[in-house]
Amino acid sequence: MPAQPPQTVVTRAPRPVPVSIFALLALVYAVFLTVLGVLTLVEAEGEREALIEGAVELASAVLAFAVCVGAMRVKRWAWVVFMSWAVFGLTLQLLRVFFFDDPVHWRLALITVAVFLLTPLDMQIAFGVRRPPHARS
Amino acid sequence: MPEAEAAAGIASTASDLEILRAFEPVVRYTHGERFFPMAVEPYVEASSLWIYHQDEVDDEVIAEGSLTMDELVVSRDAAFGSLFYLRFVGPLGLNASARALGDVRKLEKEHDTRFHAGVGRLARGGLLPRLGDSLFSLSLIFRGNVPGATAAAAVLKYAAMREQEERYVYHGRVVRQGGWTICQYWFFFAYNDWRSGFYGVNDHESDWEMISVYLYEDEGQLRPEWVAYASHDFHGADLRRRWDDRQDLELVGDHPVVHAGAGSHASYFKRGEYQAEVPIPLPARVKGLADSWSSFWRNTLGQGGAEASTPRIPFIDFARGDGLTIGPGQEKEWTPNLVSEGTPWVGRFRGMWGLFARDPISGENAPGGPMYNRDGSSRPSWFDPLGFAELDQVPPPTRELEVLESQITQLEARNAELEKLIPEAVAELQETGSRLSGMTGSAHLGAQHERGMQRLAEQVAHVNGLRVERADNEALLEGLTRRAERAQSGRANHPRAHIRSPMEPVPSSQMRFNRAAELWAAMSISLLLIGIAALVIWAPTDVWAALILFAIAFVVGESVLRGTFARTVNRIAVILALVATVVLVVQFWKVALVGLLIGFAAFLVLQRIREVRA
Numbered sequence: 034m035p036a037q038p039p040q041t042v043v044t045r046a047p048r049p050v051p052v053s054i055f056a057l058l059a060l061v062y063a064v065f066l067t068v069l070g071v072l073t074l075v076e077a078e079g080e081r082e083a084l085i086e087g088a089v090e091l092a093s094a095v096l097a098f099a100v101c102v103g104a105m106r107v108k109r110w111a112w113v114v115f116m117s118w119a120v121f122g123l124t125l126q127l128l129r130v131f132f133f134d135d136p137v138h139w140r141l142a143l144i145t146v147a148v149f150l151l152t153p154l155d156m157q158i159a160f161g162v163r164r165p166p167h168a169r170s
Numbered sequence: 171m172p173e174a175e176a177a178a179g180i181a182s183t184a185s186d187l188e189i190l191r192a193f194e195p196v197v198r199y200t201h202g203e204r205f206f207p208m209a210v211e212p213y214v215e216a217s218s219l220w221i222y223h224q225d226e227v228d229d230e231v232i233a234e235g236s237l238t239m240d241e242l243v244v245s246r247d248a249a250f251g252s253l254f255y256l257r258f259v260g261p262l263g264l265n266a267s268a269r270a271l272g273d274v275r276k277l278e279k280e281h282d283t284r285f286h287a288g289v290g291r292l293a294r295g296g297l298l299p300r301l302g303d304s305l306f307s308l309s310l311i312f313r314g315n316v317p318g319a320t321a322a323a324a325v326l327k328y329a330a331m332r333e334q335e336e337r338y339v340y341h342g343r344v345v346r347q348g349g350w351t352i353c354q355y356w357f358f359f360a361y362n363d364w365r366s367g368f369y370g371v372n373d374h375e376s377d378w379e380m381i382s383v384y385l386y387e388d389e390g391q392l393r394p395e396w397v398a399y400a401s402h403d404f405h406g407a408d409l410r411r412r413w414d415d416r417q418d419l420e421l422v423g424d425h426p427v428v429h430a431g432a433g434s435h436a437s438y439f440k441r442g443e444y445q446a447e448v449p450i451p452l453p454a455r456v457k458g459l460a461d462s463w464s465s466f467w468r469n470t471l472g473q474g475g476a477e478a479s480t481p482r483i484p485f486i487d488f489a490r491g492d493g494l495t496i497g498p499g500q501e502k503e504w505t506p507n508l509v510s511e512g513t514p515w516v517g518r519f520r521g522m523w524g525l526f527a528r529d530p531i532s533g534e535n536a537p538g539g540p541m542y543n544r545d546g547s548s549r550p551s552w553f554d555p556l557g558f559a560e561l562d563q564v565p566p567p568t569r570e571l572e573v574l575e576s577q578i579t580q581l582e583a584r585n586a587e588l589e590k591l592i593p594e595a596v597a598e599l600q601e602t603g604s605r606l607s608g609m610t611g612s613a614h615l616g617a618q619h620e621r622g623m624q625r626l627a628e629q630v631a632h633v634n635g636l637r638v639e640r641a642d643n644e645a646l647l648e649g650l651t652r653r654a655e656r657a658q659s660g661r662a663n664h665p666r667a668h669i670r671s672p673m674e675p676v677p678s679s680q681m682r683f684n685r686a687a688e689l690w691a692a693m694s695i696s697l698l699l700i701g702i703a704a705l706v707i708w709a710p711t712d713v714w715a716a717l718i719l720f721a722i723a724f725v726v727g728e729s730v731l732r733g734t735f736a737r738t739v740n741r742i743a744v745i746l747a748l749v750a751t752v753v754l755v756v757q758f759w760k761v762a763l764v765g766l767l768i769g770f771a772a773f774l775v776l777q778r779i780r781e782v783r784a
Contacts, residue, residue, distance in 0.1 A: 116739040123746035124722055130753050132715040138757065141750050148747040152740055153472030162736050163474055 048107055049159050051150040056104040058147060059115075063097035066090050112151060112160040119144050178424050179391035182351075187508050190342040190353050193383045193394055194504055196422045196497030197357075198441065200432035200490045202285025204325050204367060205377070207357035207496070209339045209507065210515060212331050213376070213523075214242055217256040222526050224251040234260060243518040253546075254521030255536060258360060258375045259323040267319030274322040277329060285432065287369060287488070320525070321373055324361040331360075338496045341509045341516075341540065345555055349566040351385040351392055352555045356509070356540045357435065361524075364433035364487075371434075371446070371485050372533035375524025378540055379435045381428060382555055384410075386566030395567060397426045398559035399437035400551060401673060402446065407560040408672055411439055412665035418672070425498055431487040441491035442675020471744060489675070511541065520546040560668070567662065574654040581643050581650070588640045595636060599629045687731040698724060 070090030077083035096118070103111025122144045129136040150156070157163040180192040199206070218234040219242065231254070232241055248254070262270065278284045341356040362377040364370030384396040397419060398410035411419040418439040420427035429441045438444060452460065467473050496502045511517045522544055524536025538544045541552045556562040565573045606622045609615040656662070701720055709716045722742060729738035755762055 113736055113739070116736070116743050119743045120722065120726070120739050120746065123743065123750055124719065127746060127749060127753070128715050128718065132712065136753075138754065142754055145747045145750040145754065148743045149471075152744050152747075154474035155472070157474065157740065162740070 048105070049156060051153075051156060052104055052107060052159065055115075055147055055150045056101050058143065059097050059101035059104060062143065063094045063101060066094035066097060070094055107159055109161040112157070112162055115147065115151065119148050123148070179385070179388070179393035182387050182390055182392045184392070186344040187342075187506060189344050189351070189385070189392060190355070190506055190508070191498075193353055193385070193424055193426070194340065194342070194498060194506065195355060195381055195383075195428045196425045196495060196500055197428045197430055197437075198491035198495045199430050199493040200285070200368075200488050201493040202283055202367070203430070203432050203493050204283065204363060205328055205359040205361050205435075206332075206494065207338055207340055208328075208331070208360060209337060209505075210341070210358050211239055212335070213258065213358070213360055214239055214256065214515070216327060216331065217258045217524075218260065219521075220255050220257055220526075221246075221248060222253040222255060223249065228526075239515060243514040245518070253526055254519075255526040256376070256521065256523055257525050259320045259327065259525075262319050262323060266323070270319050270322040270326060274325050277325070285368060285488075287486075320375070321361060321363045321366040324363070324375065328360045336502075337505045338502050339505045339507050341507045343509050347556050348562060349386065349569050350556060350561065351387070353383040353385065354380060354552075354555060355382075356380050358523075359435055362434060364431070366433075368433040368488055369486065370431075374527070374534055375536045376522075377435050378523070378537050379430070379437060380540070380551060381426070381437055382551075382559065383426065384556075384559075384561060386568055388568050394424070396559070396561060398561075399428060399439065401431075401436040401438065402434070404673075405550070405558050406670075407668045408670055410559040410561065410668070412662075414662075415665040417666065422497065422499065427497075429489040429491040431489045432493075434487050436487055436489075438487075438489040438673065438675075440675055441489060444487040444489060444673055445676050446485050446487050473740075473744065486676075509540075515539070516541050567657075571654060571657045574650055574657060578647060578650050578654060581647050585640060585643050585647070588636055588643070592633065592636050592640065595629065595633045599626070599633055602626050602629055690728065690731050694724070694728065 067090075070087045070093075073083055073087035073090060077087060096114070100111050100115050100118070103114070122140065126136055126141040126144070130141070151160075154163065158165050180189055184192070197207075214237055216234065217237060218230055219232040219237050220228050221231050222228050231246070234257075237256075246254070339358070341358065343354050343356075345352045345354065357379045359377040359379070360375075362372065362374045365373045380400045382398045383394050384398070385392040386395050387393075394413045396410045396412055401409065413419065413421075420439070427439075429438045430436070431438065431444070494501060496504060498504070509516050516539060519539055520542050522536040522538055526536065527534040529535050535544055538546065538549065541549055543549050551558040554562070602622060602625055606619060606626060609619045609622065653663075701724075702717065705713050705716045705720060725738060725742065726735070729735045
């Protein structure tokens with residue numbers, strides 16, 4: 034009987050709890066943006082600015098859904114996309130706080146919580162953004 | 171030495187000069203190097219001697235052309251805080267400076283000695299280090315420094331000397347310490363042009379470098395065991411390699427190969443380009459803040475990658491080994507010059523061997539001689555060549571077994587003693603314990619009982635101490651016995667066992683940056699400054715908001731080119747999130763407080779319910 038090749042058992046590391054919390058937040062945010070986008074488009078009545086606003090909200094909803102799915106699967110790209118988004122969103126909101134006086138505080142808070150959930154070293158390692166300490170390259 | 175091969179040696183009855191010649195190094199310089207090891211006499215005779223006074227203008231003691239080796243070592247009175255120094259290149263006027271710079275360019279063209287840094291030099295450091303680099307260059311305006319044209323004038327002066335008499339000299343000495351015979355090879359250069367010639371940290375008149383070969387005596391032969399190369403101001407075990415360490419130490423016959431840094435003349439074991447990091451000295455308060463931030467970043471925010479609390483500026487030391495090679499059987503050979511403490515210029519001139527530039531961090535001040543530091547104090551590498559490379563704790567191989575056996579005997583004797591002492595101490599402890607239990611219930615013996623308890627505690631500590639000592643000794647004995655068995659069978663420790671953090675050349679994979687990254691690195695700081703100026707002119711009302719956006723876009727763009735995007739957005743996001751937290755807490759402190767209290771209350775309730783249900 035020919036020798037069977039040894040079977041490789043792939044064990045997935047469990048998804049960290051903060052990642053699940055983050056994915057839930059992303060899902061809620063995506064649903065919110067979808068509803069907001071649809072309502073904006075319905076009430077636009079052909080007005081160009083409202084149409085663009087609605088379309089942007091729907092596109093953001095799609096992105097939030099994608100990040101949610103990517104986070105559930107602990108994918109590196111989801112982490113990178115979200116962090117880029119966070120840098121953009123936080124910069125925008127903080128500029129509104131300091132220079133234009135019309136911040137959206139709940140968005141600021143939401144992104145801040147998400148950043149603190151996903152940036153500790155163990156989260157970065159889980160997403161494959163960093164190697165574990167002392168890992169061989 | 172390892173069992174494989176015993177290093178070739180030289181009869182221990184050989185003269186010091188013969189010993190030096192037997193192991194003199196082969197030094198490979200980088201293409202573009204302009205100064206090579208030379209005799210001190212022509213340098214001194216072409217220099218002037220000056221004295222620095224703390225509160226007055228410096229005086230010229232002996233003018234250029236009148237200084238001789240005898241004059242150099244004459245004992246002179248000087249007030250506390252004064253310093254004598256040589257000056258190889260005198261003050262230059264504007265015309266002389268321009269002429270020197272032009273002549274050097276011509277000379278380089280004629281001899282094809284132009285140095286090319288190659289792609290990637292600028293892109294190797296990030297934005298902040300590059301900004302630091304620019305500030306460091308600017309700081310030269312405020313710190314004392316060697317003027318730019320001085321290097322050019324020194325190149326011309328040295329080239330003329332070399333044309334007159336082409337000799338490559340080392341100043342060698344043989345020292346016998348702790349069972350070792352040490353050959354020290356000192357190299358004197360007219361100038362260190364690392365900054366002006368090779369984009370390095372500093373320039374200074376004159377330079378002293380040194381390598382040591384450590385020999386041990388075995389059956390009438392002196393055999394090499396270790397080699398230590400001095401590199402910048404480093405010291406310790408990382409500077410030395412064992413003679414059989416083929417990973418790092420290259421040999422040409424019995425001659426160790428040195429790769430000298432271009433301009434800096436620092437010695438390296440392997441050819442390559444080394445990234446030297448210069449820490450920026452910070453005031454204590456700023457350093458404290460930086461340490462706190464580093465700890466907060468790592469421990470509180472849970473971020474990985476130790477954020478260095480001391481900022482460092484990376485510089486490249488090019489030790490390519492593709493230029494002139496000096497050594498036995500090479501393109502050029504050495505002229506040895508035997509020196510000792512008795513050599514007048516070695517022992518009696520305590521001044522600096524070049525211009526004292528008044529640089530408070532000393533990078534641009536000329537060094538002292540081989541025997542002395544800049545301030546005239548003793549140079550450890552001369553007086554303690556073993557300690558310099560942490561060899562004072564290592565016996566020569568032929569004495570190692572003897573040392574090990576003596577230690578084993580001592581430890582065995584102590585353990586035998588402990589075998590007797592421990593039961594005696596335990597017996598005493600038991601006696602004290604019995605006496606104390608006998609006192610229980612007798613109220614009138616309270617004070618005695620208290621004293622007894624103190625004694626008991628002391629005895630317990632004593633017994634524990636003896637047991638710990640015995641256990642430690644046994645572990646140590648095991649190690650020593652194993653090592654003695656290896657030594658007996660002629661097997662040495664691993665040749666690299668002593669190395670903690672060796673200097674390694676930057677791998678070529680890390681040097682490969684694309685043209686875009688290189689171009690960006692070259693222009694980014696200037697672009698940043700121009701961008702800020704443009705914002706001030708064209709967006710004066712929103713200048714701060716625009717500046718923040720501009721800075722973030724700049725940093726993110728840089729990270730894309732350097733391939734560090736994920737790490738960079740992580741850092742920026744965390745910093746922005748911290749600012750956002752402060753904003754939210756200030757704005758909604760009542761809500762935050764209420765939330766915190768409710769959360770704490772809920773936690774307590776859950777805890778108690780769990781306790782009740784348990």
